[in-house]
Amino acid sequence: MEFIELRNVYKTYYIGDIDVPVLKGVSLTVxxxxxxxxxxxxxxxxxxxxxxxGCLDRPTAGExxxxxxxxxxxxxxxxxxxxxxxxxxxxxxxxxxxxxxxLENVAMPLTYTSDLSDHEARHRARExxxxxxxxxxxxxxxxxxxxxxxxxxxxxRALVNHPPLLFADEPTGNLDSRTSEDILRMFKQLNEADxxxxxxxxxxxxxAKHARRMIHIHDGVIVDGEMNNPxxxxxxxxxxxxxxx
Amino acid sequence: xxxxxxxxxxxxxxxxxxxxxxxxxLGIVIGVAAVIAMMEIGAGSSAAVQKSISSMGANVVLxxxxxATSSGISFGSGSVTTLTPDDADAIRRECPAVxxxxxxxxxxxxxxxxxxxxxxxxxxGTTPEFLEVRDWTIVDGDPFTERDVLNAxxxxxxxxxxxxxxxxxxxxxxxxxxxxxxxxxVVGVLGRKGANMMGMDxxxxxxxxxxxxxxxxxxxxxxxxxxxxxxxxSSTVNTLSNLYPSGQPTLYPQQSDTQxxxxxxxxxxxxxxxxxxxxxxxxxIPVAIDQMTALLHERHHIREGESDDFTIRDMTExxxxxxxxTRLMTNLLLCVAMISLVVxxxxxMNIMLVSVTERTREIGLRxxxxxxxxxxxxxxxxxxxxxxxxxxxxxxLLGHGGSLLVRMLLRWPVETSPTAIAAAVIVxxxxxxxxxxxxxxxxxxxxxxxxxxxx
Numbered sequence: 001m002e003f004i005e006l007r008n009v010y011k012t013y014y015i016g017d018i019d020v021p022v023l024k025g026v027s028l029t030v031x032x033x034x035x036x037x038x039x040x041x042x043x044x045x046x047x048x049x050x051x052x053x054g055c056l057d058r059p060t061a062g063e064x065x066x067x068x069x070x071x072x073x074x075x076x077x078x079x080x081x082x083x084x085x086x087x088x089x090x091x092x093x094x095x096x097x098x099x100x101x102x103l104e105n106v107a108m109p110l111t112y113t114s115d116l117s118d119h120e121a122r123h124r125a126r127e128x129x130x131x132x133x134x135x136x137x138x139x140x141x142x143x144x145x146x147x148x149x150x151x152x153x154x155x156x157r158a159l160v161n162h163p164p165l166l167f168a169d170e171p172t173g174n175l176d177s178r179t180s181e182d183i184l185r186m187f188k189q190l191n192e193a194d195x196x197x198x199x200x201x202x203x204x205x206x207x208a209k210h211a212r213r214m215i216h217i218h219d220g221v222i223v224d225g226e227m228n229n230p231x232x233x234x235x236x237x238x239x240x241x242x243x244x245x
Numbered sequence: 246x247x248x249x250x251x252x253x254x255x256x257x258x259x260x261x262x263x264x265x266x267x268x269x270x271l272g273i274v275i276g277v278a279a280v281i282a283m284m285e286i287g288a289g290s291s292a293a294v295q296k297s298i299s300s301m302g303a304n305v306v307l308x309x310x311x312x313a314t315s316s317g318i319s320f321g322s323g324s325v326t327t328l329t330p331d332d333a334d335a336i337r338r339e340c341p342a343v344x345x346x347x348x349x350x351x352x353x354x355x356x357x358x359x360x361x362x363x364x365x366x367x368x369x370g371t372t373p374e375f376l377e378v379r380d381w382t383i384v385d386g387d388p389f390t391e392r393d394v395l396n397a398x399x400x401x402x403x404x405x406x407x408x409x410x411x412x413x414x415x416x417x418x419x420x421x422x423x424x425x426x427x428x429x430x431v432v433g434v435l436g437r438k439g440a441n442m443m444g445m446d447x448x449x450x451x452x453x454x455x456x457x458x459x460x461x462x463x464x465x466x467x468x469x470x471x472x473x474x475x476x477x478x479s480s481t482v483n484t485l486s487n488l489y490p491s492g493q494p495t496l497y498p499q500q501s502d503t504q505x506x507x508x509x510x511x512x513x514x515x516x517x518x519x520x521x522x523x524x525x526x527x528x529x530i531p532v533a534i535d536q537m538t539a540l541l542h543e544r545h546h547i548r549e550g551e552s553d554d555f556t557i558r559d560m561t562e563x564x565x566x567x568x569x570x571t572r573l574m575t576n577l578l579l580c581v582a583m584i585s586l587v588v589x590x591x592x593x594m595n596i597m598l599v600s601v602t603e604r605t606r607e608i609g610l611r612x613x614x615x616x617x618x619x620x621x622x623x624x625x626x627x628x629x630x631x632x633x634x635x636x637x638x639x640x641x642l643l644g645h646g647g648s649l650l651v652r653m654l655l656r657w658p659v660e661t662s663p664t665a666i667a668a669a670v671i672v673x674x675x676x677x678x679x680x681x682x683x684x685x686x687x688x689x690x691x692x693x694x695x696x697x698x699x700x
Contacts, residue, residue: 056613056693077617084615091697095610099261109614111250118250157614 001068003197004030004053004165009062009072011048022048023059024220032164035191035198037211042203045220047169050201054087054167055079067164084112088158092170094150096142096157102129103138106156113161128156132186148179155186159196166190168200172207184210255628258604269596270636272589273676277640277669278647280582284665285648287578289658291571295527296380298570303563304344304527305378306534308336308520308541311554326516327545327554330455333520339540342533344525347375348517350455352463354425358411365407366449368424370458371521376435378521386418386433389454397456401429404448405437427461429453455517527567530559586672589636590680597629597684608688609696622689629681630674637673641666 011023022045030036040046051057052064055071056079064072071082083089096105107125110116116124129138132152142150151171158166168187172180188210190196200211208214216224259266313324333348350370356363369375373388389400401422408417417431438447453462500508524533534557541547541555601608608621616624645661652659 051694054613056697077619080612080615080617080620083613089613091610095606095697097261097607097610100257104257108611111254112611112615112617112620114247161615 001065002029003032003034003067004028005063005065006053007063007065009049009052009059009064011045011052011057012060022220023052026062026217026220026222028215028222030197030199033191033195033197034213035188035211036200037208037214038199038201038217039203039205039208039214040217044217046201046217049217050167050169050199053199054089055082080112084109084161086163086165088161088163088166090151090154090158090166090168090171092173094142094147094154094174096150096153098143099141101139101141102134102145102153102156105142105153106160109157109160125156125160128160129153131159132156146179147175148182151175151179151183152186155183155190159190163196165197165199168198170202171200172202172204180207251623251627252631254624255631258624258628259631262600265596265600266632269593270632270639272592273586273633273636273673274589274640274643276582276585276589277637277673278644279585280578280669280672281641281644281662281665282647282651283578283581284662285645285659286651286657287574288660288662288665289648289652291574292660293658294570294574295567298563298567303560303567304523304530305560306522306524306530306537307558308332308522308537309556309558310516310518311552311556325554326514328517328520329515330517331515332541332544333517335540335544336520336522336537340533340536342524342529342536344523345374345377347371347378347521348455349375349519349521350459350463351518352424352458354462356407356411356451357423358420361411363407363410365404365451366446368451368453368458370453370455370462372455375452375521378523381438382436383433384436385416386431388433389452394454394456397454397460399427399429399453399457399461400432401451401453402433402435403431403452404435404450406446406449407451408434424451424453424462427457429457459515459517534559582672586676590633590676593629593632593677594680594684597625597681598687600628601625601684601688604688605691605696605699608691609693609699612691612693613697618689621691622685625685625688626678626681629685630677633673633677633681634670637669640673641669644669 006026006028009023009026010021013020013022026045026049038046038050048057052059052072053066055066055074058074058079059072062072063070066082066086071079074082096102097108100108103122103125106128107121110121110124126135126138129135132155134149134152134156137145137149137153140149142153145153151174166187171187172183175183184207187198187200191198198211200207202208214225215222308328310325310328313320328348330348333346336343337346348371352368352370353364354368356365372394373390375381376383376388383402386402388402389398392398393400401424403411403417403422408414411417411422412420417434420431421428422431423429435448435450435452441447522533522537524530537557538553542553545554547553611621611624645666648659651657
């Protein structure tokens with residue numbers, strides 16, 4: 001059994017009487033410990049695919065298996081549980097709580113896990129911040145941090161529950177190239193050293209280069225890289241990036 | 246643990262925007278402060294009104310002897326001689342709902358001081374407890390004592406009207422006045438009460454030990470012990486009274502004064518004309534009446550089904566006035582309280598709705614890290630409740646401070662009301678839940694994807 005397996009996933013939005021098909025039969029497998037870049041132009045369906053894999057949304061049809069469990073028919077509360085325990089999210093615009101210290105931002109997901117005491121939660125949050133190199137910024141609020149630092153706080157927050165799978169939605173979109181490099185290096189390190197599976201949504205070929213495998217999605221279907229095949233999943237920047245940059 | 250954590254999260258969220266939180270709670274603060282201040286001032290004035298009404302005798306219950314009937318002719322209320330001071334003592338001892346008891350005998354005689362004379366409208370022979378029953382104060386001198394009652398000492402207390410009529414406003418303490426030629430020493434002056442509800446001057450009064458009045462002044466004995474026959478005494482003084490058909494028909498031949506003097510009646514009837522009783526509170530009046538009825542049945546050996554030889558009357562009219570006044574005041578305050586709290590609650594709802602819209606991204610984020618709909622609902626609900634409770638607490642302090650200030654500056658009667666405080670806490674939490682629920686529910690219904698994308 002693969003770590004992630006999508007079988008013939010469809011997603012259709014209903015806007016009034018009009019059906020808008022966004023995903024048209026996506027099948028995909030991702031092995032444990034992979035770092036995958038999900039590429040595609042805007043409107044190609046990559047965000048929808050990420051939302052489904054991130055348990056934020058349900059497919060209209062098809063199956064989604066994560067760690068041997070079929071998730072496409074879960075209730076909202078069950079999906080919340082999966083997000084809390086198995087998944088971490090890093091967003092383009094960081095989404096940190098304003099006027100809240102870095103430490104509290106990182107500890108926030110733990111408030112929805114009832115089995116940790118406050119002391120343990122703070123300890124764990126501090127540990128994570130140390131790991132992303134912000135041990136001297138624990139009590140800083142987001143407004144006192146640079147973009148790169150904010151994104152590192154966001155990464156620490158995503159990791160605080162020790163999820164096996166991390167989603168990054170345009171993680172470097174709001175960062176300059178130097179800090180982007182830092183963040184991507186950190187992803188790489190997390191992937192290699194800690195074995196965290198990372199799925200990164202991007203439309204920049206430069207960013208995608210850091211991943212060992214690229215999946216191109218175009219108009220709701222995967223055009224390239226749908227099988228787990230490390231040899232071909234390398235630099236292949238021609239398809240998705242041209243029209244979106 | 247979970248609740249504590251939710252409360253802390255809510256506190257943290259509120260601390261992020263302290264100015265807004267402050268302004269939001271202001272509605273509740275003012276509402277609760279107004280409620281508390283109104284309740285305390287209202288309770289104070291209500292207590293003052295109650296006190297003044299009860300000083301008119303609203304709590305007083307009268308126990309009167311029953312009707313004597315002879316050959317089908319009734320002598321009217323109070324004409325049997327079965328009510329005694331011992332009954333009064335027994336009532337005091339054995340009826341727990343009764344606060345004070347004073348037996349009283351009545352008289353109506355002329356008072357002479359120097360070259361002045363006056364007939365007071367009420368003259369009571371009683372015990373010192375009468376002053377407590379009628380809530381009467383002594384403004385000059387001292388009340389007479391139980392010892393005076395036991396010894397039938399010739400001492401009396403007089404009302405303000407008598408001071409004016411007999412003494413021209415000079416202090417009467419220690420002076421001797423004559424009641425039907427018996428010299429009494431004035432030991433005290435009663436405070437001013439003014440007219441009662443019927444317009445009768447309550448200050449036109451003389452109080453003396455009941456033993457003195459009964460045995461030395463009215464000289465109640467076998468011939469004249471019942472009131473209907475008492476007019477016979479005056480007939481000996483005023484011969485004109487026989488000219489008018491006002492008196493009761495004489496059923497039996499009256500003894501002449503000479504006959505009466507020749508056959509002295511050593512029997513002293515220790516009956517009283519009435520017993521004045523106060524209940525512990527106005528609501529306990531019916532209980533007190535039941536207890537007294539049972540006790541007097543037992544003491545007077547009245548069997549089931551036999552007619553009573555006593556009657557008990559309470560001041561229903563006055564106590565009704567009392568309770569309706571209190572109810573009106575309470576309801577009025579309640580209306581004001583409700584309106585101000587609803588206004589405060591609408592303020593809370595308004596700001597919580599704005600807050601939910603403004604924090605849509607935060608809600609999306611919380612959902613994406615695993616918050617369930619009910620976690621979000623609880624968070625926003627707790628925020629609203631915390632706002633309301635903090636506002637309520639501040640309001641209680643402010644309101645209490647305000648009412649203390651009123652007491653200090655305006656000298657209004659104020660009563661701390663723990664029920665008002667408890668109600669304020671419960672109501673402000675209730676307002677928080679009521680008006681915080683809709684915004685919180687709206688927040689929990691958000692779609693995480695939409696919420697995360699919200700700009």
